Amino acid sequence: MTDQLAPAALGPSVGAARLPAARWREPSILPGFGLSLGLVLTYLGLMVVLPLAALALRPWELGLSGVWQALSEPRVAAALRLSFSLSALAALLNAPLGLLIAWTLVRYSFPGRRLLDALVDLPFALPTAVAGIALTAIYAPNGPIGALAAKVGIKTAYSPVGIFIALVFIGLPFVVRAVQPVMQDLDREVEEAAQTLGATDFQRIRHVVLPAVAPALISGVTLAFARAVGEYGSVVFIAGNMPLKTEIAPLLIVIKLEQYDYAAAAAIGLAMVAISFGALIVINTVQLFLAGRGRR
Structure with missing residues (x-):
């Protein structure tokens, strides 16, 4: 007490x-x-x-001038430019493709839908080296698709086009799996109400469906971009690895490590982290902007 x-x-x-x-x-x-x-x-x-x-x-063992010299080499600059530009383009292409595949899997019933749904995860299950070998066999000049493209003057394998194809292949499942659950939970009564009020199919998709799936779509595109930037195994076989032309940044890091130039390899890796972090800030800003518009 x-x-x-x-x-x-x-x-x-x-x-x-x-x-x-x-x-x-x-x-x-x-x-x-x-x-x-x-x-x-x-x-x-x-x-x-x-x-x-x-x-x-680790890179600052070279000093500021040494880091700048390592990153300003034409070979390094070309590899960074190739990796990030093709990764961004592949992620942007995966946005409509992933949205279309997710829409088809959620909104339609057809024979083989479950098989198609399982095939979406194939790039997750395949080892990256196996994926690279398979893509090279298909898109090489003597492959089934590569031979057809060569007839019209398009070189697929051993060119930036081949790298782009590999990055689209490994990034597509991220977009589909990010959008699919959101689309499954989307209330169809809202779409039916918009259709009842006279909205066309395009207006219904633009004003009802896209605002609901936009955050998930951006997240999927971000994951696809991040995976593509650091992809090595599925790209190194189909790229051709020609310096200043088809050499990606992860491969250049491996080459620097094999040459025991650890500081230069770390400098390239640090540059990739910095660029990726800047891209992440931009993407998060876009997501916050879209979320703010959605609350209005």
């Missing part, structure tokens, strides 16, 4: 000062917060923070 009255007897200021500390010591409804937080911080520290810190510190 005396212990319960002690805070009040000591005065309101002392009791109020002790109250937050007492609440902090109260057991949580969900126990294990300290252990869970410790495991999360340990994992992030070992698997994310330390590698990124090492990547950020």
Whole structure:
């Protein structure tokens, strides 16, 4: 009884000062917060923070002028430009393709729909080297599709076109799987109401469907872009790996490592991280803008 009255007897200021500390010591409804937080911080520290810190510190062994010289080499600049430009183009192409495939799988019933749905995940299941060999066999000049393209003067394999095809192949499932669940949960009564009010099919898709799936679509495109930028196995076989022409940045990093030029390899990797981080900021800004418009 005396212990319960002690805070009040000591005065309101002392009791109020002790109250937050007492609440902090109260057991949580969900126990294990300290252990869970410790495991999360340990994992992030070992698997994310330390590698990124090492990547950020290693290039400066060359000094500022050495880092700039390593990144301004024509071969490095061409590889970075090729990787990021083709990755962006592939992600942009995957946006309408993924949206169309997700729409078809969700809105229509037809024979083989489950098989088609399973085939969407094929790039996830295939080892990247196997995917690269398969794409090269198809799009090589003596392959079934590559031979047809060669007749009209289009070189697919061993050219930027082949790299673009490989990046579209590995990035498409990200867009489909990001959009598909949102489209499944989309209330069709809203579309029916818009159609009842006289909206055309185009207006219904533009004003009802697209605003609902836009955040998921942007997330899928972002994942496809991120995967394409760092893709190596499925691209290296079909690219041809010609310096200044079809050499991607991940391959150039591997070449630098094989030459024991670790600082230059880290400099290229740091440049890729910086460019990817900038692209991520832009994409998140677009998502916030679209979310703000959706609340109005």
